[in-house]
Amino acid sequence: MSLLKVENLHSYYGKAEILRNVNIVVEEGEAVAVLGPNGAGKTTLLKSICGLVETRGKIWFDGKDISRLKPHERIKLGIAISPEGRRLFSDMTVEDNLLIAANSDKLEFVYDLFPNLRQKKGQLAKNLSGGEQQMVAIARALMLEPKLLLLDEPSMGLAPIIVETIAEAIEKARKELNLSILLVEQNTQMAFDVADRAYIIANGEVVKEGEIESIEEIERDYFR
Ligand SMILES: Nc1ncnc2c1ncn2[C@@H]1O[C@H](COP(=O)(O)OP(=O)(O)OP(=O)(O)O)[C@@H](O)[C@H]1O
Numbered sequence: 001m002s003l004l005k006v007e008n009l010h011s012y013y014g015k016a017e018i019l020r021n022v023n024i025v026v027e028e029g030e031a032v033a034v035l036g037p038n039g040a041g042k043t044t045l046l047k048s049i050c051g052l053v054e055t056r057g058k059i060w061f062d063g064k065d066i067s068r069l070k071p072h073e074r075i076k077l078g079i080a081i082s083p084e085g086r087r088l089f090s091d092m093t094v095e096d097n098l099l100i101a102a103n104s105d106k107l108e109f110v111y112d113l114f115p116n117l118r119q120k121k122g123q124l125a126k127n128l129s130g131g132e133q134q135m136v137a138i139a140r141a142l143m144l145e146p147k148l149l150l151l152d153e154p155s156m157g158l159a160p161i162i163v164e165t166i167a168e169a170i171e172k173a174r175k176e177l178n179l180s181i182l183l184v185e186q187n188t189q190m191a192f193d194v195a196d197r198a199y200i201i202a203n204g205e206v207v208k209e210g211e212i213e214s215i216e217e218i219e220r221d222y223f224r
């Protein structure tokens with residue numbers, strides 16, 4: 001049984017159909033990337049999984065049909081997201097951002113994962129670097145101890161060295177929490193660092209899927 005199975009998914013904003021017949025699977029313990037250009041529908045896919053978009057089709061999680069569940073019910077089952085643009089509370093401290101939806105049990109775990117954040121736990125989120133803000137967004141999702149972590153363009157706007165640091169932390173969290181990951185990216189480096197398998201979407205449809213190594217070759221045709 002797959003941890004996540006997105007089956008014949010169609011997603012809509014009003015009458016506009018954004019995703020068409022999308023099929024995506026994440027096995028337990030697997031890290032899967034979804035790659036695609038601006039406007040392909042990557043964020044819409046993650047929002048659909050979280051219950052934030054109108055959909056047709058089925059979304060299975062842990063053997064359960066979650067397609068009609070409310071967002072908070074999906075979170076409770078073990079789905080957490082680090083959203084596009086990080087969405088931190090900019091006038092709150094790092095630590096208060098981390099505690100927003102969780103209790104303090106996991107604080108030490110995320111501080112061990114991102115030692116920078118331990119040093120800056122009293123600092124306001126708006127005064128952090130872009131890389132640190134991204135770390136807070138991921139750490140905040142991990143505080144919920146999810147089974148499935150959804151990451152929306154975690155490498156956006158970050159220098160390659162920071163992307164690598166974050167990729168390593170994700171890898172570590174994956175091992176220690178037995179996490180499964182669905183990672184959306186436009187920049188492929190993070191995907192190649194983290195994912196086992198990838199899908200490419202364009203214009204709201206899956207156009208390719210395969211092992212990450214095979215995607216690395218295909219990717220040149222789509223992104224160069
Ligand atoms: N709230 C909304 N209302 C109407 N249309 C929307 C809304 N959000 C996104 N769209 C449209 O849906 C399509 C897919 O957008 P989406 O944000 O999912 O793309 P994306 O692949 O995440 O792009 P990017 O790489 O730029 O983040 C786009 O054409 C976009 O204009």
Ligand SMILES: [Mg+2]
Nearest residue numbers: 042043044084
């Ligand atoms: Mg997006």
